[in-house]
Amino acid sequence: MKGWVIALGILTVGIIASLFVGVIDLDAGSFLQSGEGLDLLVVSRIPRTLAVLLTGASLAVAGIIMQMIVANRFVEPMTAGSGSTAALGILLITFLAPEASIALKMAAACIISLLGMMAFLAMVRRLPSHQPLLVPLVGLAYGGVVSALVTFIAFQMDLLQYLETWFNGEFSGILQGRYELLWLAGILMLLAYFVADQFAILGLGQNVSINLGLNYHQIVRLGLIIVSLISAVTVVTVGVIPFVGLVVPNIVSRWLGDNLRRTLPVTAMMGGGLVLLSDLIGRIVRHPFEIPAATIFGFLGASLFLWLLYFPPRQPGARPEAPHAHQEKKA
Template structure:
């Protein structure tokens, strides 16, 4: 009931506000007056953009939650584990080797690269027997930096930096009808994550404990990594990099409601969608008629929240 009230009181008003925010004069008055241009903008741009924001926000928040449970670290999410950067490398590979592939095929390639990058991250962690909590995201950020440097080198070498930047900007302004439908795969992965929520909760307690309870730990890990990779690839291919979302939302919800995914996952999805809507609306209004990409706004908020978590943990340790 509380979740329904949150959706009705927060998410729905934000979605309606998103529909009527922008340069074009789209308002209830123009729609009721039968303005053809306003109707076209609403149907072709505003509605797809709002749906894309909701799907991307909920998907990336859930993906961050799964990564935190599997890595057993509150500072891990796709943009701090090299997953997003690996998806970007996959997109560059497609642009260089097979630019004519359909968008769905590009998403699959990006998902494979994202999965490979995440597996590399986890493999590196296993080789560090005595690691602190803060060392894990540091390793992920360093790995992401290396992958991003490789991507930038090849993009510069083959004069593809501008094209790659368009894919990775985290900007929803170019989302139109027919260019966001891949994000429904993100929604499907979110539903699967909710169905398997109890398994992820048990897996987050550690391999030995999960195995002792009869859980197939390797299968759950594979499912979780597959969900994270598919969600990340779908969002990156559709709109670009949306950083820190999987860090902010799961930690806030965990502070309020605990770690039982069956209970918190719907809240995480709804809160992730609401946060992305807020950032997008802010990006459209702060410097109107120009837009600030959602990725930039989230990067500012997320980096500040990341520092807050670090300082909070240090103060507790002291």
């Protein structure tokens, strides 16, 4: 109940603020007196708010699916190369078919992202299981290599101007008719909820999952497809926003445990709320100019990640040790 209240609170405050914060001042009085306020809401503010919510929620859900597949809490798609490989797919289709539709670009990004995730999964399975921190380090290195490759190819093709759009997630260009592709991410989140129990079993590891009767490889393929599609849709529409799928599932897991059927809706709401908060901060700090939401959330997400590393959850029933207790034991 506590998690639901906090998530709904963040979400409600963020949605109301998002509708009235921007370059053009909009208050309740001007909205009621003029039709221009309604046009602004319909064309810009409501689509932008929906795009932010869908992006944050879908990335958080994709992150928890990725963590269940790898059986490691310190990975997420964008920092494990999924966003970079999706950008690589868009870059290649942009060069080969400049007049390609958005759907074709998304398909190319999804295919390349899926191949990239399969390569990352193959590398992770070769790592020693007793050193879990190697998994995020390999993901960061892998993502860095792919990003460098994308930059090099873009430089050779004279397409560097496109990389800023794909690597810096921001919502200033979202208008009616330019965000609807993100509803596919919403459908994928709903699909993930229906198979949440299977993903939870997947997080126990391959041997345990198979012993429990789970079709391990089929669920892994389904999870990779969902993660790749969400990554492709978000990169094509708004760009890369890191750390969402890393910190949000871990925070919700500390509050509500690992029952995905119960925690997945809270994870989605918390992801949407935090990305919406980052977007609002980006609009306010240098008003009337904007700072990309990815920049704000990069700082926020990195800070939360350090908190997750240095302040592990206390074991149930454990009592804090009294000051100087260790000295008394020595004495």
